[in-house]
Amino acid sequence: MSPILKQLFVAASPQLAAISAGGLIGFPSVLLQQFKSNESSIHVDVHSASWIASIHGLAGIPSLFIPYIMQHRGRKFGFHTCCLLVILGWTIIYFARTAATIIVGESFQGLGAKSLLVVSYLTISEMVHPKYRNILMLFYSINQTLGVTLVHALGRFLHWKMISAIMMVPVVVAFLLSCTWPESPAWLALKGRLEECKKSFLWLRGTDDDAISEMNEILNSYTSHVKEKPKKFKEVAREFWTSITSKDFYLPSLYMFVLLSVYYCSGNLVFLVYAMNMIENVTKDENSAFIGMIVMDCVTLLGNSVAYVFFKRYNNKPILLCSGIGSAVFLLASSIVSYLQYLEVVREDSLLCLYFLVGFMIASSLGIYTTPYVMSAEIIPVRYRGIGGSLMVIIICASYSFTLKIAPYLVLYLKLYGTFLLYTLMLSLCLFWVWWYVPETKNKTLQCIEGSYVKRVPVIEPASQLPNLNVRLVLIEKPQDSNEVVHTIVPNEVIENLLEHKESIT
Incomplete structure (x- = not known):
């Protein structure tokens, strides 16, 4: 299907x-x-x-x-x-x-x-x-x-x-x-269930470049907000x-x-x-x-x-x-x-x-x-x-x-x-x-909609709305003690070359 x-x-x-x-x-x-x-x-x-x-x-x-x-x-x-x-x-x-x-x-x-x-x-x-x-x-x-x-x-x-x-x-x-x-x-990404998130997303959206790009964006946007559930009432009220x-x-x-x-x-x-x-x-x-x-x-x-x-x-x-x-x-x-x-x-x-x-x-x-x-x-x-x-x-x-x-x-x-x-x-x-x-x-x-009224995460359009470039959106760094997420656009050839050498890519 x-x-x-x-x-x-x-x-x-x-x-x-x-x-x-x-x-x-x-x-x-x-x-x-x-x-x-x-x-x-x-x-x-x-x-x-x-x-x-x-x-x-x-x-x-x-x-x-x-x-x-x-x-x-x-x-x-x-x-x-x-x-x-x-x-x-x-x-x-x-x-x-x-x-x-x-x-x-x-x-x-x-x-x-x-x-x-x-x-x-x-x-x-x-x-x-x-x-x-x-x-x-x-x-x-x-x-x-x-x-x-x-x-x-x-x-x-x-x-x-x-x-x-x-x-x-x-x-x-x-x-x-x-x-x-x-x-x-x-929701799975928000709860930190990353493997289930990937499986569900790929079942729903396939494995083309646009889908992979959006999946990376979902993982990068929501995993930074995963926290342990507060146990005290004051912590719940404060949150x-x-x-x-x-x-x-x-x-x-x-x-x-x-x-x-x-x-x-x-x-x-x-x-x-x-x-x-x-x-x-x-x-x-x-x-x-x-x-x-x-x-x-x-x-x-x-x-x-x-x-x-x-x-x-x-x-x-x-x-x-x-x-x-x-x-x-x-x-x-x-x-x-x-x-x-x-x-x-x-x-x-x-x-x-x-x-x-x-x-x-x-x-x-x-x-x-x-x-x-x-x-x-x-x-x-x-x-x-x-x-x-x-x-x-x-x-x-x-x-x-x-x-x-x-x-x-x-x-x-x-x-x-x-x-x-x-x-x-x-x-x-x-x-x-x-x-x-x-x-x-x-x-x-x-993520793009949220970025239009809060400048927390850079607003990056889906790959289908970018010029005809053979690129992917990749998370390359997450500074410590920061909510900001740093992205970069990396050509597909570079990613494929790194994968061939079994490099670790987030």
Whole structure:
């Protein structure tokens, strides 16, 4: 099997799990719609309905420990934990007979799914070639959107119990496939397991010059940070404080917060979960609202698929900025039309606002749905991915719950046009920060990305981006009592000549 097929095999598990993760995002709208029926054995009040819609975010907060545990036990362990929690959640919902039991099942889903996204992105970023990394992360978003669309469509024809059984299948298959993975080479190097790191890396990436060069870079970058595990609480606390006050932690953490805010502060999640209600508020017709919801899901899925072309040809930041600017323009237009409807200048049942909302979903699906998560996963340094991944989970869960909980109150007090305008302003501020400060990450190794905001290790581009020189990157010296690593570029002929004479090369 060729290296690219092996990398695709590893990435297949997160892609399958993403379908189930997307399904649980769209599942609450199906539950609430079917519980309205007189034939349903479960009926909910407004209080229970609000918990069914938003519990995923709050329940996901304790999963902040999963990335931290993953940093100590390995990427496979973290992925397995997330999958098992999602499977348990779907199982509880399938056998549920009360609204309270459904909320318990959704709690397990949220606990697993919120870390699943983080664990999957971090795993793909470490185990896949930089050239394919962005595309495979994009497919995670596509499959997640596919899960949302499937659940919304099936909810019109199948009972919610049958839907829960169907959505359990992809994550079960993902778990079984992941049992055959190798461990992440970067994590193995970070733990000082150098021989296992080399074996895993060569299995995943092959033995060409570019792969060998990157493997040397991984070994050189992370082995200098291998330390004995502190045994005393004071040492643990001191190490933790040193980590969170280090520039190469708090700076990418700030970037990560702003990137994720591009998605959540633009109202995209609100449109996914409350799509039926918001469209019905605009069109004043339930059938039109259902058709509009399916159209918006399909448009989002199509937009994520078309985004593949842009990700292949352009860098991450331009894609995110263009997608964000387009989204802001359509949001502003929706706000204006909604305000004109409020003033009765435009008819109350006009579909003009719906058209602008569809345009907003198209623009967002071309970049905002994926790029913030991709760049967030890439800019976290490998040695801080335990606490960094936990922070990412906290941001995602808090943003998820906050935006969904506050959305009905925004519409109540600011009206629909005020809510759209607020989303436009917040999105614009986040985009400006990204444009001015956040570094580009596409086609760069994780070491190159880290070097762009912390001058700890020289930034050396992969061999594929250097001129056509027959050279390799070699670690020739590590000064004592220093964190600096000295590299040099050595011609391949020199290395081969030394190997023939059995010289020792690090």
